[in-house]
Amino acid sequence: MSMKLYAVALAAVLPCLAAMPEVDKGKTLGSPSAPITIEVFSDFTCPHCKLLHDQTVPLLMKDYVVQGKVYLVSRDFPLNGPGHQYSREAFSYADAAARIGKYQAVADALYANQAAWAINGKVWDTVAAALSPADQKRVQTLAKDPGVAAEIQRELEEGTAAGVNSTPTLIVSAGIRRYPLPAPISYTFLRSLLDGLLK
Amino acid sequence: MASSNRLARSLLLVLRVALGAVFLYAAWTKLREPWPIFAMAIDAYGVLPERAVMVVARTLPWAELAIGLLLIAGLWRRVATPAASLVLLLFFGLMVRAYAQGKQIDCGCFGLGEAISWRTLLRDGSLLAGSLLLTLVSLRGGRNNA
Numbered sequence: 395m396s397m398k399l400y401a402v403a404l405a406a407v408l409p410c411l412a413a414m415p416e417v418d419k420g421k422t423l424g425s426p427s428a429p430i431t432i433e434v435f436s437d438f439t440c441p442h443c444k445l446l447h448d449q450t451v452p453l454l455m456k457d458y459v460v461q462g463k464v465y466l467v468s469r470d471f472p473l474n475g476p477g478h479q480y481s482r483e484a485f486s487y488a489d490a491a492a493r494i495g496k497y498q499a500v501a502d503a504l505y506a507n508q509a510a511w512a513i514n515g516k517v518w519d520t521v522a523a524a525l526s527p528a529d530q531k532r533v534q535t536l537a538k539d540p541g542v543a544a545e546i547q548r549e550l551e552e553g554t555a556a557g558v559n560s561t562p563t564l565i566v567s568a569g570i571r572r573y574p575l576p577a578p579i580s581y582t583f584l585r586s587l588l589d590g591l592l593k
Numbered sequence: 594m595a596s597s598n599r600l601a602r603s604l605l606l607v608l609r610v611a612l613g614a615v616f617l618y619a620a621w622t623k624l625r626e627p628w629p630i631f632a633m634a635i636d637a638y639g640v641l642p643e644r645a646v647m648v649v650a651r652t653l654p655w656a657e658l659a660i661g662l663l664l665i666a667g668l669w670r671r672v673a674t675p676a677a678s679l680v681l682l683l684f685f686g687l688m689v690r691a692y693a694q695g696k697q698i699d700c701g702c703f704g705l706g707e708a709i710s711w712r713t714l715l716r717d718g719s720l721l722a723g724s725l726l727l728t729l730v731s732l733r734g735g736r737n738n739a
Contacts, residue, residue, distance in 0.1 A: 557706050560697055573630055574706060576699055580636045582643050587629035 418545070420492030423466040424459040429568060430591055432464055435471040435553045436562040438484040438504045439512040442577045443562045447505045450581050457585065463592060468501065470549040471561050480517050485546045487521040490536035491529075499524045500533075566591070605730060608723050612677060613664030615720060620658035622704035634701030638687050656680070674728040681721040688714055 432454070436443035451466070458464035470489065472481040484504050491500040503524035504511070511520045522530050536542060556565060557574050564575040564584075568591040575584070623631045632650035635641065641649065660680065663673035688700055692709050700709045700717075707713060 559708065573626065575630070575633060576637075576705070576708075578637050578698070580633060580643065583629040583632040583636060583646075586632070587627055590627045590629065 417467050417469070418489065418492045418497075420495055420497045421468040421489075423455065423498075424464055425462050426465050428459075428462055428465040430458070430464045430588060431467060431567045433467045433469050433565040433567070434562060435469045435549075435558045435565070437471055437473045437478065437481050438488065438501070438508065439478045439481045440473060440561045441508070444505045444508050446562045446577070446579065447501070450579060450584070453581055454584075458588060464588065468497070469553060470546045471553045471558060471563070472546060472550060473561060477512060480512060480515050482543075482546060483517045484511070484521075486537045486542050487517065487533055489542045489545055490533045490539070491521070491525070493536050494529060494532050496525060496529055496533070568592075605727065609664050609667065609670075609674075609727055612720065612724055612727065613661045613666075616657045616661030616664060616677065618661075619703055620654045620661060623654035624658070626704060630705060631701060634699050634705060637696070637698040637701070638691055639696075640687065640690075653680075670727075670731040674724065674731045678721065678724040678728045681717065681724050685714075685717045685721050688717060 434446070434451075436446065454464060454466060459466050470485045472478070472485055474481075488497055488500045488504065491497050500521050503520050504517075507520045511517050518534075521533065525533060553563070558565075560576050562577050562579070564579060566573045566575060566587065571591070573587070575587075628650050631654065632646050635646045635649055636643070656676075657680065660673055660677050663669050664677060684700075684702065688709050691698055692711075692714060696709070698709060699705050700707050700713045702713065702717065
């Protein structure tokens with residue numbers, strides 16, 4: 395009987411464990427104990443991701459993250475093809491910056507100047523402008539770490555396994571409930587969803 | 594002659610029940626999730642203001658449920674089949690429009706996770722054709738058909 399109960403409990407808990415893979419703390423905002431987790435699968439070269447970063451994320455921060463209701467996690471989802479050829483390079487600097495606590499500064503700079511570096515390929519110039527000379531050296535060294543490239547690939551594979559097929563995609567998790575939301579994402583309805591989950 | 598009539602009526606019955614089952618499934622996939630999920634799918638088409646999206650997202654799944662039940666039960670066929678055709682015509686029209694515009698959005702047909710593609714268009718087009726046939730038969734042939 396107790397084995398049966400254990401199996402049932404395990405079956406209920408497993409989806410929760412699978413819902414939140416290991417993630418670099420430098421790429422998160424808010425409290426990990428928040429009742430809702432939102433994973434943002436995005437690409438620094440994607441214009442809709444820039445819109446989400448510039449318009450929706452600040453609202454999410456103000457209304458939910460700062461208040462401890464949402465834990466926001468940035469996840470890498472590098473795209474392929476024309477217009478995205480510098481995507482992985484951008485992620486390698488951003489993920490390296492995450493390891494020294496500078497992910498948000500680098501992400502802000504990459505999105506702010508997306509139109510330029512995504513075309514001319516001057517990714518490092520954009521990243522460097524957001525860092526002190528000392529941090530520049532650390533990020534350049536860390537970006538060459540094979541672990542960074544592995545992290546990008548792992549997150550891409552995790553996103554694909556979770557059903558992500560376009561960017562940006564938000565995966566909203568609350569307990570065992572998990573909702574993948576592809577773009578375009580209306581903040582009005584996102585707010586309705588989050589408020590409903592928080593009730 | 595009588596046997597071919599029986600066959601035609603049997604095929605129409607199968608079509609009606611199958612269409613009803615599709616409507617029930619469509620309703621279930623939407624009602625099992627919070628309504629803002631379906632609202633986001635409707636909103637992605639970019640044809641309705643937010644207030645209207647909210648109303649449609651909260652009511653359409655229930656309408657699909659009612660249509661599905663009526664189709665399966667064979668009740669109010671002269672209302673249920675045109676209603677099914679109308680819903681499918683609206684969806685199909687919006688999907689064709691979005692596809693032609695190159696929008697890479699979810700179709701919202703059976704919950705999230707299914708982008709509009711030629712496959713979804715073919716599927717919904719077939720459902721629409723079947724529904725129009727049932728509508729035609731039920732409106733022209735009286736209560737004994739379809």
